[in-house]
Structures are given as structure tokens and as C-alpha cells.
Amino acid sequence: MQLTADGKLKHFLTVEGLPPLLLEEILDRAQQFVSLPNKAQVQAPLLRGKTVMNLFFENSTRTRTTFELAAKRLSADLINLDIRNSATTKGESLLDTIRNLEAMGCDMFVVRHPSSGAANFIARYCAPHISVLNAGDGKHAHPTQAMLDMLTIRQQKGDFTPLKIAIVGDIKHSRVARSQIHALTTLCAGEIRLIAPKTLIPEGIEKMGVSLYTEIEEGIKDVDVVIMLRLQHERMKSALLPSVREYYARYGLTEERLKLAKPDAIVMHPGPVNRGVEIDSHVADGPQSVILQQVTNGIAVRMAVMSMVIGTRAQGDDA
Amino acid sequence: MQLTADGKLKHFLTVEGLPPLLLEEILDRAQQFVSLPNKAQVQAPLLRGKTVMNLFFENSTRTRTTFELAAKRLSADLINLDIRNSATTKGESLLDTIRNLEAMGCDMFVVRHPSSGAANFIARYCAPHISVLNAGDGKHAHPTQAMLDMLTIRQQKGDFTPLKIAIVGDIKHSRVARSQIHALTTLCAGEIRLIAPKTLIPEGIEKMGVSLYTEIEEGIKDVDVVIMLRLQHERMKSALLPSVREYYARYGLTEERLKLAKPDAIVMHPGPVNRGVEIDSHVADGPQSVILQQVTNGIAVRMAVMSMVIGTRAQGDDA
Amino acid sequence: MQLTADGKLKHFLTVEGLPPLLLEEILDRAQQFVSLPNKAQVQAPLLRGKTVMNLFFENSTRTRTTFELAAKRLSADLINLDIRNSATTKGESLLDTIRNLEAMGCDMFVVRHPSSGAANFIARYCAPHISVLNAGDGKHAHPTQAMLDMLTIRQQKGDFTPLKIAIVGDIKHSRVARSQIHALTTLCAGEIRLIAPKTLIPEGIEKMGVSLYTEIEEGIKDVDVVIMLRLQHERMKSALLPSVREYYARYGLTEERLKLAKPDAIVMHPGPVNRGVEIDSHVADGPQSVILQQVTNGIAVRMAVMSMVIGTRAQGDDA
Numbered sequence: 001m002q003l004t005a006d007g008k009l010k011h012f013l014t015v016e017g018l019p020p021l022l023l024e025e026i027l028d029r030a031q032q033f034v035s036l037p038n039k040a041q042v043q044a045p046l047l048r049g050k051t052v053m054n055l056f057f058e059n060s061t062r063t064r065t066t067f068e069l070a071a072k073r074l075s076a077d078l079i080n081l082d083i084r085n086s087a088t089t090k091g092e093s094l095l096d097t098i099r100n101l102e103a104m105g106c107d108m109f110v111v112r113h114p115s116s117g118a119a120n121f122i123a124r125y126c127a128p129h130i131s132v133l134n135a136g137d138g139k140h141a142h143p144t145q146a147m148l149d150m151l152t153i154r155q156q157k158g159d160f161t162p163l164k165i166a167i168v169g170d171i172k173h174s175r176v177a178r179s180q181i182h183a184l185t186t187l188c189a190g191e192i193r194l195i196a197p198k199t200l201i202p203e204g205i206e207k208m209g210v211s212l213y214t215e216i217e218e219g220i221k222d223v224d225v226v227i228m229l230r231l232q233h234e235r236m237k238s239a240l241l242p243s244v245r246e247y248y249a250r251y252g253l254t255e256e257r258l259k260l261a262k263p264d265a266i267v268m269h270p271g272p273v274n275r276g277v278e279i280d281s282h283v284a285d286g287p288q289s290v291i292l293q294q295v296t297n298g299i300a301v302r303m304a305v306m307s308m309v310i311g312t313r314a315q316g317d318d319a
Numbered sequence: 320m321q322l323t324a325d326g327k328l329k330h331f332l333t334v335e336g337l338p339p340l341l342l343e344e345i346l347d348r349a350q351q352f353v354s355l356p357n358k359a360q361v362q363a364p365l366l367r368g369k370t371v372m373n374l375f376f377e378n379s380t381r382t383r384t385t386f387e388l389a390a391k392r393l394s395a396d397l398i399n400l401d402i403r404n405s406a407t408t409k410g411e412s413l414l415d416t417i418r419n420l421e422a423m424g425c426d427m428f429v430v431r432h433p434s435s436g437a438a439n440f441i442a443r444y445c446a447p448h449i450s451v452l453n454a455g456d457g458k459h460a461h462p463t464q465a466m467l468d469m470l471t472i473r474q475q476k477g478d479f480t481p482l483k484i485a486i487v488g489d490i491k492h493s494r495v496a497r498s499q500i501h502a503l504t505t506l507c508a509g510e511i512r513l514i515a516p517k518t519l520i521p522e523g524i525e526k527m528g529v530s531l532y533t534e535i536e537e538g539i540k541d542v543d544v545v546i547m548l549r550l551q552h553e554r555m556k557s558a559l560l561p562s563v564r565e566y567y568a569r570y571g572l573t574e575e576r577l578k579l580a581k582p583d584a585i586v587m588h589p590g591p592v593n594r595g596v597e598i599d600s601h602v603a604d605g606p607q608s609v610i611l612q613q614v615t616n617g618i619a620v621r622m623a624v625m626s627m628v629i630g631t632r633a634q635g636d637d638a
Numbered sequence: 639m640q641l642t643a644d645g646k647l648k649h650f651l652t653v654e655g656l657p658p659l660l661l662e663e664i665l666d667r668a669q670q671f672v673s674l675p676n677k678a679q680v681q682a683p684l685l686r687g688k689t690v691m692n693l694f695f696e697n698s699t700r701t702r703t704t705f706e707l708a709a710k711r712l713s714a715d716l717i718n719l720d721i722r723n724s725a726t727t728k729g730e731s732l733l734d735t736i737r738n739l740e741a742m743g744c745d746m747f748v749v750r751h752p753s754s755g756a757a758n759f760i761a762r763y764c765a766p767h768i769s770v771l772n773a774g775d776g777k778h779a780h781p782t783q784a785m786l787d788m789l790t791i792r793q794q795k796g797d798f799t800p801l802k803i804a805i806v807g808d809i810k811h812s813r814v815a816r817s818q819i820h821a822l823t824t825l826c827a828g829e830i831r832l833i834a835p836k837t838l839i840p841e842g843i844e845k846m847g848v849s850l851y852t853e854i855e856e857g858i859k860d861v862d863v864v865i866m867l868r869l870q871h872e873r874m875k876s877a878l879l880p881s882v883r884e885y886y887a888r889y890g891l892t893e894e895r896l897k898l899a900k901p902d903a904i905v906m907h908p909g910p911v912n913r914g915v916e917i918d919s920h921v922a923d924g925p926q927s928v929i930l931q932q933v934t935n936g937i938a939v940r941m942a943v944m945s946m947v948i949g950t951r952a953q954g955d956d957a
Contacts, residue, residue, distance in 0.1 A: 051388065061720050062738065069689065069742055072715040077391040082380050093594075100381065100590065103614035104388055271738060275731075295741035370707065396710040401699050412913075419700065419909065422933035423707055 001123060008312045011123040011132045012305050014141040015182040023186055027151050029304035034151075034297060045075035046307045050107040052076045055083055055122075056135070057113040062271065063135055066295075067110045070302035076108075094118075095125060102127045108306065109133070116140035116175075131309035133302075139175050144305060145270055146179035148297040150187060152290050153225055155297075156266050160187045166219050166261075168195040168251060169229030169278055172202045172240075176270050177229055181208050195219035195251070199240040216251050223261045228253055228269045231278050244277055253279045258288065266290045320442060327631045330442040330451045331624050333460040334501040342469065342505055348623035349470050353616060364394035365626045369426040371395045374402055374441075375454070376432040381590065382454055385614075386429045389621035395427075413437075414444060421446045427625065428452070435459035435494075450628035452621075458494050463624060464589055465498035467616040469506060471609050472544055474616075475585050479506040485538050485580075487514040487570060488548030488597055491521045491559075495589050496548055500527050514538035514570070518559040535570050542580045547572055547588045550597050563596055572598045577607065585609045639761060646950045649761040649770045650943050652779040653820040661824055665789050667942035672789075672935060683713035684945045688745040690714045693721055693760075694773070695751040700909065701773055704933075705748045708940035714746075732756075733763060740765045746944065747771070754778035754813075769947035771940075777813050782943060783908055784817035786935040788825060790928050791863055793935075794904050798825040804857050804899075806833040806889060807867030807916055810840045810878075814908050815867055819846050833857035833889070837878040854889050861899045866891055866907045869916045882915055891917045896926065904928045 002011040002018070009022060052071040056064050064080065071078040081101075101109070108131045111119040116138030123132040136142040150160075157163055165184060171177045171194050184192050185208065192210040194201060206212060213219030220226060231247065241247055253267065267279075267289045275281045284291060321330040321337070328341060371390040375383050383399065390397040400420070420428070427450045430438040435457030442451040455461040469479075476482055484503060490496045490513050503511050504527065511529040513520060525531060532538030539545060550566065560566055577586065586598075586608045594600045603610060640649040640656070647660060690709040694702050702718065709716040719739075739747070746769045749757040754776030761770040774780040788798075795801055803822060809815045809832050822830050823846065830848040832839060844850060851857030858864060869885065879885055891905065905917075905927045913919045922929060 049392075065717060065719065066742060068717060069715065073687075077388065079384060079387060081384065096592065099611055100614050103611040104385060104618055105615065273734065292737055292741040295738050296743065299742055368711075396707065398703060398706060400703065415911065418930055419933050422930040423704060423937055424934065 001120070004312050009305070009308045010312045011119075011134075012143050012309065013119050013123055013132065013134045015143045015146050015179050015186065016141070017182075018186065020186050020188070023147070023150065023183060026147050026301065026304050026308065027154055029307065030147070030151050030297065030300040031155075033300040033303045047071065047074035047076035047107075047310055050076045050310060051079065051105055052108045052110065052306070053079045053081055053101055053106050055081055055101075055109055055111045055113075057083055057111075057118070058136070060112055060136070063112065066298045067133070067135060067302055070299050070306055071110075073299070074303055074306055076306070079106075094122075098122055098126055102130060106130060107310065110135050112136045114138055131312070133305060133309070136175055139173055139178070141179045141182075142175040143179050143183075144298070144301055145176050146183040147305070148294055148301040149180055149227065149268060149270075150183050151297045151301055152268060152294050153266070155293070156290060157224055160184070160189045162190050163225060164191040164193065164223040164262075165189055165225040165227065166193040166195055166213075166223045167227045167229065168216060168219070168253065170200045170231055170235055171196045171205065171229070172200045173232065173235060174229050180227060181210060185209055193219045193223065197241070197247075197251070200235075216253075216257055217260060220257055220260045224265055226253060226258065226261055226265055226267050228267065228279050230270060230272065231274055248277055251278065252276070253283050255280060255282055255286070258283055258286075264288075268294060271295065320439070323631050328624070328627045329631045330438075330453075331462055331628065332438050332442055332451065332453045334462045334465050334498050334505065335460070336501075337505065339505050339507070342466070342502060345466050345620065345623050345627065346470050346473055348626065349466070349616065349619040350474075352619040352622045353470075366390065366393035366395035366426075366629055369395045369629060370398065370424055371427045371429065371625070372398045372400055372420055372425050374400055374420075374428055374430045374432075376402055376430075376437070377455070379431060379455070382431065385617045386452070386454060386621055389618050389625055392618070393622055393625055395625070398425075413441070417441055417445055421449060425449060426629065429454050431455045433457055450631070452624060452628070455494055458492055458497070460498045460501075461494040462498050462502075463617070463620055464495050465502040466624070467613055467620040468499055468546065468587060468589075469502050470616045470620055471587060471613050472585070474612070475609060476543055479503070479508045481509050482544060483510040483512070483542040483581075484508055484544040484546065485512045485514055485532075485542045486546045486548065487535060487538070487572065489519045489550055489554055490515045490524065490548070491519045492551065492554060493548050499546060500529060504528055512538045512542065516560070516566075516570070519554075535572075535576055536579060539576055539579050543584055545572065545577070545580055545584055545586050547586065547598050549589060549591065550593055567596055570597065571595070572602050574599060574601055574605070577602055577605075583607075587613060590614065639758070642950050647943070647946045648950050649757075649772075650781055650947065651757050651761055651770065651772045653781045653784050653817050653824065654779070655820075656824065658824050658826070661785070661788065661821060664785050664939065664942050664946065665792055667945065668785070668789050668935065668938040669793075671938040671941045685709065685712035685714035685745075685948055688714045688948060689717065689743055690746045690748065690944070691717045691719055691739055691744050693719055693739075693747055693749045693751075695721055695749075695756070696774070698750055698774070701750065704936045705771070705773060705940055708937050708944055709746075709748075711937070712941055712944055714944070717744075732760070736760055736764055740768060744768060745948065748773050750774045752776055769950070771943060771947070774813055777811055777816070779817045779820075780813040781817050781821075782936070782939055783814050784821040785943070786932055786939040787818055787865065787906060787908075788821050789935045789939055790906060790932050791904070793931070794928060795862055798822065798827045800828050801863060802829045802831070802861040802900075803827055803863040803865065804831045804833055804851075804861045805865045805867065806854060806857070806891065808838045808869055808873055809834045809843065809867070810838045811870065811873060812867050818865060819848060823847055831857045831861065835879070835885075835889070854891075854895055855898060858895060858898050862903055864891065864896065864899055864903055864905050866905065866917050868908060868910065869912055886915055889916065890914070891921050893918060893920055893924070896921055896924075902926075906932060909933065 002013050004010045068078050110133045112135040118137045119134035167177050194210050195213045195216050269291045273284050321332050323329045429452045431454040437456045438453035513529050514532045514535050588610050592603050640651050642648045706716050748771045750773040756775045757772035805815050832848050833851045833854050907929045911922050
């Protein structure tokens with residue numbers, strides 16, 4: 001559904017099922033925006049005259065801001081919809097809201113929603129000239145996050161095929177992990193290891209071609225990339241975890257544990273970091289951490305995706 | 320008060336009393352913006368360097384967003400004032416707030432306020448180079464809504480003089496209805512019918528040259544246009560109405576009732592729609608509904624009005 | 639810390655310690671923006687391609703809006719961070735927030751914070767290419783407010799050296815007063831008088847070269863400029879003041895008291911004005927009041943400072 005008849009990116013809802021060449025096109029374009037952040041803005045007003053609407057049904061200042069910056073740097077008109085105070089919450093259906101925003105001349109929706117499938121639903125039912133970007137839906141997918149992670153890995157390591165990559169933490173509830181696994185698989189990463197307590201590993205995940213580890217010391221051994229996941233606060237209080245202290249004792253990324261990885265291994269985290277919960281402060285701020293590079297890449301990847309989907313609009317839409 | 324000495328639009332506070340030619344100029348300009356939405360934006364930065372401030376003392380994400388889009392598409396700097404958290408609510412008077420915003424170099428205020436006359440008050444006391452657009456004041460007026468409705472009717476039906484138009488619902492508390500009646504009268508609509516329970520018809524309204532109906536089946540007969548009003552939630556609970564169920568039973572626009580109108584009659588609604596309260600879902604989404612076209616026209620009408628009032632600024636204001 | 643090695647303005651954290659020539663450069667630039675508000679915007683997109691972020695940890699619609707307008711009129715991309723709902727309040731440290739915003743390509747932070755020293759802290763630890771503008775930190779400083787006051791005085795009175803200037807009100811808790819005193823001292827104002835009840839005069843303030851008065855009738859005599867401070871609501875209820883009524887009786891600026899100043903004395907106030915608390919309405923709106931001129935100058939001063947600090951970015955930052 002997210003591709004046009006001739007295979008161009010129309011929506012960006014999930015990494016799953018996209019061809020490797022398309023992921024590489026996203027990375028190549030994003031790399032250009034990273035290299036020329038300000039010049040790109042001045043020289044390439046690719047979204048001038050276009051209207052991008054942020055529909056965040058779930059609060060996320062950080063992600064919303066990066067999409068807002070990406071849109072503005074491409075010269076789009078960006079509207080942050082105060083969706084919690086809008087008619088939707090007053091009984092209007094999601095579909096009515098979408099129809100109305102379409103009628104206002106919207107060209108692109110950026111959707112974050114607590115329910116898996118919300119972005120797909122909107123993409124399925126919105127007008128044909130509109131593109132939908134998934135900014136995280138329930139436990140399903142967070143494709144721009146995965147692609148910024150891929151860009152960061154490629155910048156640091158080059159080719160994906162020889163890499164051993166560990167993803168550590170609450171795999172079960174993580175749309176980020178799911179999208180990362182799809183992206184890494186598509187890009188032919190050498191080995192993907194998931195490290196988590198059994199309660200936080202979803203059933204059947206090994207079918208995705210990953211190997212499972214319940215001991216971080218074992219799973220992290222000789223990897224090139226360590227991707228830490230954020231432990232959600234609501235999870236910390238749940239029965240799935242004994243205690244934050246014990247979680248850190250068993251799975252926290254400390255300097256000692258990081259030494260088990262390759263000497264030049266990089267450390268990633270989607271942010272915001274819970275220092276002392278899933279990662280030690282010295283590691284988060286240490287020389288192997290590329291966490292802030294991920295943030296920078298996040299804007300470039302969002303600019304890349306925005307500029308790609310806008311190019312697929314039917315000819316004559318502006319006529 | 321809303322015209323300059325030479326008859327140009329200076330403020331847009333109410334449709335009442337404006338000459339037909341001026342309403343037609345608004346419609347003509349808006350039609351241009353509808354036809355060339357993106358090109359207009361690129362080619363006509365008519366408000367570049369101008370500052371438009373949204374002063375919404377009453378919440379309305381939808382209306383606020385359309386004014387925001389209209390301003391941005393004309394290249395204005397748009398400020399959404401968080402007026403509920405601002406100094407006004409901390410004891411500063413409305414006039415002090417206005418004086419301060421003027422001093423910040425504001426060129427245009429878009430005002431929504433729960434009190435009738437608020438936009439007029441601001442227009443009367445603000446600096447002479449500033450224009451005020453009324454985005455709805457109490458039960459008084461909502462002139463841009465009325466003009467977007469007129470544009471929709473003209474697009475669908477052409478000339479107003481032969482048309483029979485029914486307005487159905489809570490006429491008594493509706494600023495929308497009041498502005499529609501003024502606009503239709505000025506544009507020489509053939510016949511204006513108001514359909515409502517007696518408790519929701521204001522006294523003396525027949526002086527406006529309208530005919531009154533308490534039975535929808537009677538009033539809707541052979542009309543060219545059916546304009547449904549939104550039933551406000553606070554009204555649903557009041558003693559003026561028996562119950563939502565009974566209201567729908569007597570006044571809801573169903574497919575059966577719509578058949579009593581002309582076969583090519585159009586159905587309008589200012590939104591957001593209460594499905595199953597004032598209108599049946601099949602009618603709202605049916606082939607005769609032009610509800611979403613109204614939304615699109617809303618932005619064009621607001622762009623038209625903004626571009627007209629900015630042209631009346633005294634020469635040399637920018638010197 | 640706020641100057642570069644060659645003495646250019648890098649951050650604007652406090653007026654204290656800045657050389658007179660630099661303050662005059664701010665005033666000269668701001669004067670240009672006042673004279674050509676719209677043309678300046680069109681002709682001088684000095685911040686095009688730059689990202690300015692408003693970090694307001696303390697609510698102030700008015701100040702935030704003036705910084706937003708200043709940034710937009712210089713063609714910057716302006717982001718209002720909803721800092722209260724962001725990750726910071728969810729346990730992320732201020733430094734983590736700053737690091738993340740830097741990584742998003744921010745060029746300038748505008749910081750308001752209830753704690754003295756917050757802007758300095760951010761300036762000390764942020765990336766070297768970023769500039770920080772203090773929009774008020776605790777009781778410490780509010781340098782752009784002080785400079786807009788200086789611009790207003792200079793426009794009205796020209797040279798500072800012969801002037802007698804009275805600052806009236808809650809000196810003790812006022813960052814505005816502190817910055818004004820530094821600016822006036824640096825610009826060689828003839829005489830600075832502080833007028834307040836003893837409980838609202840900070841200890842040791844006379845070391846700043848000011849004279850103290852507890853009677854307004856005495857302190858205001860023959861001054862050229864009367865600067866009223868806003869009485870904070872929380873102060874009104876505190877033990878430091880007998881009652882609002884009594885405060886007004888002893889320190890409120892009435893028309894009678896203003897007659898004790900020079901006949902052409904000007905009256906200033908940072909706003910929002912508490913009418914009938916620190917100042918009489920007739921005085922606030924009277925011919926000697928320049929309160930609204932201060933507001934206009936506020937935007938010009940902020941544009942001036944923004945355009946100065948952006949010029950100090952290391953060569954090649956954009957390459």
C-alpha cells in the first residue's frame with residue numbers, strides 16, 4: 001500500500017516489505033541533507049507551497065519537533081494540530097477529522113497514535129494525493145526512527161553485511177525494535193541479536209531471523225553495534241519486571257559490559273535516555289556513543305522521506 | 320465602520336449592511352484562490368512581511384487552523400496567541416492586550432470571542448492601520464462562514480435569485496444563521512426559509528424577510544439548498560429541546576426528507592457534524608452533500624478577505 | 639563568557655560587564671529595525687536557514703511572542719518548545735534536553751527560567767556554535783528588557799549623561815531593575831535613584847552607585863525618567879507588603895506625584911501594568927507614558943541582538 005504503481009514511496013508506514021533499494025535511496029538522500037543542512041534548506045525548498053500537518057494523538061515533543069523542523073527546512077507550511085482539544089475528542093470521528101483536514105488542502109499527515117495500525121488506517125482512507133508518514137503507532141512500527149538508526153550505522157560502519165548487531169531491552173513492547181529488525185534484515189545485516197528478559201521477548205520473534213539471548217554478557221560479545229531500547233515508565237511498575245534496580249543490574253549497559261563488544265562498537269539509543277536504568281551515564285556520554293548523531297540524522301531522514309513522497313503526487317495536482 | 324471612506328473593506332465584522340458588489344468581490348477573489356491554491360501561494364505573497372494574530376478567546380481548532388493556513392499561504396507571519404494563559408486572564412484588560420499587540424507591529428487580528436460585539440469593540444478601539452476579522456462573536460455574526468457558504472452555493476448553483484434555501488436547526492443561538500441570512504438577502508436569494516422548533520426561533524426574525532416553518536417536511540419542499548446548523552451540545556441538555564432522539568425524529572435530515580427537496584438540491588453544514596443528531600450519516604456523506612467543499616472554500620474566502628483588507632492600509636504605513 | 643575572543647557578542651546573558659560601545663551597537667541596530675520594520679524584514683533575512691528555539695520554563699506569553707516575532711521577521715525557523723510537557727519534566731536532565739536540541743541543528747536558544755543563572759548554565763555547556771539569549775532568569779537579569787528601556791530613553795531624551803532616572807517598586811525581586819541599573823551605569827546615566835519600601839530594597843545595592851529613597855515624593859523630584867516596576871501578585875500577598883491599597887497610597891504613581899518630576903519626564907513600565915496598584919490609569923495612558931513605545935522597541939532590540947550574535951558564528955559553520 002505504501003508504494004505507487006511504479007514502485008515509488010507514497011506513504012511511509014512501515015519498513016516491513018520495502019525493497020532494499022528504496023531503503024538505500026532514503027539513506028542516500030538523508031546523507032545529502034546531513035552534509036548540507038543549511039544550504040539544502042536554502043537551495044531546495046522542495047515542499048514550498050505544501051502543507052504538512054502533525055497529528056499527534058500521543059504526546060512526544062521530541063519527535064514532533066523533528067518532523068516540524070524537517071518540514072520547515074523544506075519550506076513547507078507546518079501545522080501542529082492540537083488534536084486533543086479538537087473536534088475529534090468532542091465526538092467527531094477520526095475519519096471526519098481527516099476528511100476535513102484534506103479539504104483544507106493538506107498534502108501530508110505525520111501521524112503518531114497509541115493504537116497499532118492507525119497510520120495505515122489513515123493512509124487507506126485519505127484522499128489519493130495525500131501522503132501519510134507514520135511517526136509511531138502503538139507497538140507496530142516507527143519507520144523513520146529505524147531509518148535514522150540505519151543511517152547512523154552506515155555512517156559509522158559502512159556495509160551492513162558483516163555486522164553483528166545487538167538490540168537490548170523491552171523488545172516486546174517496542175515498535176522501534178520491530179522496525180529496526182525489518183530494516184536490518186532488508187539491508188542484509190550479518191547477525192541480529194535480541195537481548196532481554198524472557199518476559200520482554202515476544203513469542204515467535206525468532207521467525208524474523210534473529211537470535212535470542214537472556215544474558216547481556218553473552219549476547220553483547222563481539223558485536224559491532226549495541227542498540228539500547230528505552231524502558232517505558234509504565235513497564236517499570238508492571239509485573240513483567242522485578243524492579244528497576246534489578247533490571248539495571250542484569251541488563252543495564254555498563255562500561256564493563258560494553259568491553260565485551262568489539263573495541264570499536266558503537267552504542268545507540270532512541271532517547272530520551274533513562275540514565276542508570278537501561279544505560280550507565282558514562283556509556284551514554286562516552287566515546288562509543290552515537291546517540292546525538294542519531295538525533296541529527298533523524299531530521300535528515302525525515303526530510304528525505306518527505307521529499308520522496310511529495311514527488312509521487314499525481315501530475316497536475318497543482319494545476 | 321468596516322468600510323474605508325472610499326468604500327473598501329477595512330474590517331470584516333459582519334455581512335450585515337455590506338453592499339452586494341463587495342460580497343461579490345469577496346466571492347470572485349476567493350474563487351481565484353480555489354482555482355490556483357498552490358500557484359496563488361507561490362505567486363502572490365500578498366501578506367509577506369505582515370503579522371496576523373489569532374486571538375481565540377473561545378476554543379476552535381478547526382476555524383483557527385483555517386485562518387492560520389490562509390495567512391501562511393499568503394506568506395504572512397502568523398502568531399497563535401495563547402490568550403487563555405496570557406496576561407489578559409491575569410487581570411490585564413482586553414484593551415491593554417490589544418494595545419500591546421498593536422505595539423508589536425500586528426497588522427491584522429482574527430478574533431473569536433464568546434461575547435457578541437467583541438470583534439466590533441476591538442475594531443473600534445484598535446490602531447487605525449489594523450484590520451479586524453471576526454471569526455465568530457457570541458450569537459452575533461460569523462461572516463467568513465457565511466461567505467464560504469455563499470461561495471459554495473454559487474459554485475453549485477450559479478445565480479442566487481431563483482434559489483429557494485432552507486436553514487434548519489437552532490436559529491436562535493446561531494451566529495452562522497444570522498450571517499447567512501444577511502448574505503443571502505444581500506445577494507438577492509429568491510426565498511429563505513427557516514425551519515426549527517418554535518423554541519429555537521428568535522422573536523422578530525421574520526422582519527429579516529424570511530419565512531418560518533416548524534415542520535421540516537413542509538419547509539424543505541422543493542428547495543435548492545438545505546443548510547443544516549450544528550446543534551450545540553449545551554443546547555441538547557437544555558429545556559429548549561425535549562431530547563436529542565426526539566430532535567432527530569422531528570428535524571434530522573434523513574434521506575427520505577431530502578427527497579422532498581429538488582432532486583439536485585445540495586446539503587450544507589458548517590461542521591463539525593453531529594451524525595445522527597441533526598443529520599443522517601448517509602446524507603452527510605452522500606452525493607448531494609457539499610460539506611467538504613465548504614471547508615476548502617473556507618480557506619479561500621479567508622485568503623480573499625485577508626488580501627482585501629490589507630490593501631486598504633494607508634499609504635506609507637510601511638515607509 | 640558572552641563575548642568572543644575579539645569582543646563580539648556571542649551570548650546575551652546579562653548587561654553587567656558589557657562595554658558601552660557594545661550596548662550602543664545594540665541600540666543603533668535596534669533603531670534601524672524600528673525605523674524600517676517591514677522593509678527590514680523583506681530586505682534583511684539575516685536569520686534565513688537558522689533555527690531559533692524558545693525555551694520558556696516559566697510562562698510569559700508576552701515575552702515569548704516578542705522573541706517569536708523578532709525571529710520570524712528575520713526569516714528564522716522558530717520553534718516554541720512545549721518544555722513543560724517535554725521529556726525534561728519526565729526526568730530527562732536539562733543538559734540532555736539541550737544536547738538533543740543542539741543535535742537537531744538549533745542555532746539559538748531563547749531561555750526564560752525561574753532560577754537565576756539558568757541561561758548562563760546553558761551557555762556554558764551548549765555547543766560552541768550556539769548562542770543563548772536570556773529572556774529572564776530568576777531574580778538575576780533580563781537584559782533585552784533593559785536594552786529596550788535604554789532605547790526608549792535614548793529616543794526620548796538623547797544623551798544619558800545629564801539624566802536623573804528613578805526606578806520605583808519592588809527592586810529586591812526584580813531582574814528588570816538589576817539589568818536596568820547595569821545598563822544605565824554603563825551608559826553613564828547622570829543619577830540613578832531607587833524608590834521602594836525598605837523591605838523591597840536589597841542589601842548592599844547602594845554599592846551599584848545608586849541613591850535610595852523610601853518616599854516617592856522625595857525620590858521623584860526633578861527626574862527625567864520614571865521607571866515603574868510591576869508588583870508581582872505573589873508579593874502582594876506576602877508579609878513584605880502591608881496591603882495593595884497601602885502600597886498604592888505610598889508608592890503608586892499618580893498624576894500629582896508625577897508633577898514633582900520634570901515637566902517633560904517620561905513614564906515607563908515593563909508591563910503588564912497593574913492599574914491602581916503601582917500606577918494610576920491616567921498616568922499609564924497619559925501623554926508622558928511611553929509604555930507602548932517600549933513594547934515596539936522590544937521587538938527591535940531582540941532583532942538587533944539576534945542579528946548580532948548570529949554574525950559571530952565560526953566561519954564555515956554552514957559548509
